[in-house]
Amino acid sequence: MSVRNPGAGLDLGWISRVQVNQPAVLRRAEQIQTRRTVKKDWQAAWLLRAVTCIDLTTLSGDDTASNVHRLCFKAKRPIREDLLRAMNMHDQGITAGAVCVYPARVRDAVQALKAAGCKIPVASVATGFPAGQTPLKTRLEEVRLAVEDGASELDIVINRTLVLTGQWEALYEEIRQFHEACGEAHMKTILGTGDLGSLTNIYKASLVAMMAGSDFIKTSTGKESVNATFPVALVMVRAIRDFHCKTGIKVGFKPAGGIRSAKEALAWLSLMKEELGADWLKPELFRLGASSLLGDIERQIYHHVTGRYAAYHDLPMA
Numbered sequence: 001m002s003v004r005n006p007g008a009g010l011d012l013g014w015i016s017r018v019q020v021n022q023p024a025v026l027r028r029a030e031q032i033q034t035r036r037t038v039k040k041d042w043q044a045a046w047l048l049r050a051v052t053c054i055d056l057t058t059l060s061g062d063d064t065a066s067n068v069h070r071l072c073f074k075a076k077r078p079i080r081e082d083l084l085r086a087m088n089m090h091d092q093g094i095t096a097g098a099v100c101v102y103p104a105r106v107r108d109a110v111q112a113l114k115a116a117g118c119k120i121p122v123a124s125v126a127t128g129f130p131a132g133q134t135p136l137k138t139r140l141e142e143v144r145l146a147v148e149d150g151a152s153e154l155d156i157v158i159n160r161t162l163v164l165t166g167q168w169e170a171l172y173e174e175i176r177q178f179h180e181a182c183g184e185a186h187m188k189t190i191l192g193t194g195d196l197g198s199l200t201n202i203y204k205a206s207l208v209a210m211m212a213g214s215d216f217i218k219t220s221t222g223k224e225s226v227n228a229t230f231p232v233a234l235v236m237v238r239a240i241r242d243f244h245c246k247t248g249i250k251v252g253f254k255p256a257g258g259i260r261s262a263k264e265a266l267a268w269l270s271l272m273k274e275e276l277g278a279d280w281l282k283p284e285l286f287r288l289g290a291s292s293l294l295g296d297i298e299r300q301i302y303h304h305v306t307g308r309y310a311a312y313h314d315l316p317m318a
């Protein structure tokens, strides 16, 4: 990831003027999901692009060194070598965008990727993931420890209480402190959109997160009852576009939570291309946070290459 956001001052005037036209957002979101998508070779190429943007994730209570190691090896070789060879893509260095784990598993991931001779970044969730309801002191310490253990990307969750009670200055200050604690590591800010109550709050929280120096804004933890949806994404990417127009700073976008199918991955790529342009189709500015998406993409690529659907045993586990 090369793009960095130094942040900007908190512009409360801008935040107070925010209005979202909900019916228009819902109409546009519907249109993106229902339209015909790319086919054949183009589809395979888009799916490979999606693979390079996946933050391959495991965030479970029963995570151990061994499943994290397996995930890292899958991140290094996300698609079977013979399938890539059949598409003449075997020497293109296709890997997942990052591996995403809990702070306590960062060392396992760093070790596994080092052993595999692979430079994929390790992303750690932090700041009291998923609820963000621990004292600020411990949330900050969690960020510092994850960085110390080798995380080069931090997926921090915001304190949703501050959004729901309109405390924009306090939200900005907290995120600024997380940004400082991240040091050289990139910061992705998870809004937990399913908890924020309205599209207007989501737009405002997106702006505050970007003003406070987030390199990415991310929809969800995957643990809320509603996670990445297209209406929410539209509001967030339009906030990214407005922030870029006003400051010249490019902030990335990461939908996460419940993204499971290749078809959905294609719709997410279409949304990025149409709303933000080709610059946002790269892992530097776009990630898909997903624990169970890669398997379906690999199955679709297997079908593209062989004309058959893969049996369960044909593809290595993600």
Ligand SMILES: O=C[C@H](O)COP(=O)(O)O
Pocket: 057, 059, 100, 220, 221, 222, 223, 256, 257, 258, 259, 289, 290, 291, 292
């Ligand atoms: O940040 C990533 C999400 O937690 C993944 O959610 P998921 O398990 O629904 O794919």
